[in-house]
Amino acid sequence: MIKTILIIEDDTDLRKYLIRTLIDTGFSVVDIADGVKALEIIEVKKPDLILLDLGLPKLDGESICREIKRNYPQIPVLILTGRNHTSDIVRGLNVGADDYITKPFKEEELIARIRARLRPAAEESGILKVADLELNPETFEVKRGGNIIQLSHKEYELLHYLMINSKRVLSRDMILQRIWMTADYIERRVVDVYIGYLRKKIDGKSKIPLIHTIRGFGYVLKND
Numbered sequence: 001m002i003k004t005i006l007i008i009e010d011d012t013d014l015r016k017y018l019i020r021t022l023i024d025t026g027f028s029v030v031d032i033a034d035g036v037k038a039l040e041i042i043e044v045k046k047p048d049l050i051l052l053d054l055g056l057p058k059l060d061g062e063s064i065c066r067e068i069k070r071n072y073p074q075i076p077v078l079i080l081t082g083r084n085h086t087s088d089i090v091r092g093l094n095v096g097a098d099d100y101i102t103k104p105f106k107e108e109e110l111i112a113r114i115r116a117r118l119r120p121a122a123e124e125s126g127i128l129k130v131a132d133l134e135l136n137p138e139t140f141e142v143k144r145g146g147n148i149i150q151l152s153h154k155e156y157e158l159l160h161y162l163m164i165n166s167k168r169v170l171s172r173d174m175i176l177q178r179i180w181m182t183a184d185y186i187e188r189r190v191v192d193v194y195i196g197y198l199r200k201k202i203d204g205k206s207k208i209p210l211i212h213t214i215r216g217f218g219y220v221l222k223n224d
C-alpha cells in the first residue's frame with residue numbers, strides 16, 4: 001500500500017526537492033508551507049508520517065509537533081532541522097518527535113529514516129532486492145549472489161535510484177538530475193560512464209545482466 005507523507009516546510013526549494021524525492025521513491029505526498037493548518041490536513045489526509053521543519057514562520061515546529069503528538073500520537077514525526085545543535089534536537093525529541101534529520105542531508109539517509117519509522121517492527125527489513133542483487137539502505141551494503149560489492153558513493157546512489165525504480169526506464173536526464181542534481185555543466189556522458197562502472201561491478205561476474213540500456217533513452221534495472 002502506498003504510504004502518504006506530509007511535508008511541513010517553508011523553504012520552497014527544499015520542499016520541492018522533498019516532494020520530488022519522495023514521489024520518485026514511491027510515496028504519496030501532501031505538503032504545506034506552514035503548520036497553521038497542519039491538524040486539519042492531518043485529519044483529512046491521514047498521513048503515515050510527517051516531515052516537520054523546526055524553523056517555521058507563524059507557528060514554530062516544536063509547538064506543531066506537540067499538537068500533532070497530542071492529537072495523533074501514532075503518526076511518526078521526523079524533524080528536519082538546519083540547526084545542528086544538540087539542544088534543538090533534544091527539544092524536538094522532548095516534544096514527541098520520533099526522529100530527526102539535520103540539513104543538509106543525504107537523500108538515502110532521509111529515505112532510510114522514513115522507512116525505518118514507517119515499518120512496523122515485525123515487517124521486513126527494507127532491503128531492496130532485484131533477482132539476487134540486494135541493497136540495504138541502512139547499512140549501505142550491496143550484495144550480488146551473496147557476495148559483497150564495493151561501490152563508490154556515486155555508484156551506490158545510482159544503483160539505489162535504479163533499484164527503487166526497478167522495471168521503470170530512467171532517462172539520462174532523470175538520472176543526471178537525481179544523482180548529479182541539476183548540474184547542467186556536467187556532460188550527459190557521465191551517466192553512461194557510471195553505468196559502465198556499475199555494470200562491471202554488478203553484472204560483470206553474473207550470467208544474468210540486470211542493467212539494461214534502452215537505446216537513445218536511458219537505462220532500466222530489471223531481471224530479464
Ligand code: CA
Binds near residue numbers: 056
Ligand atoms: Ca525553515
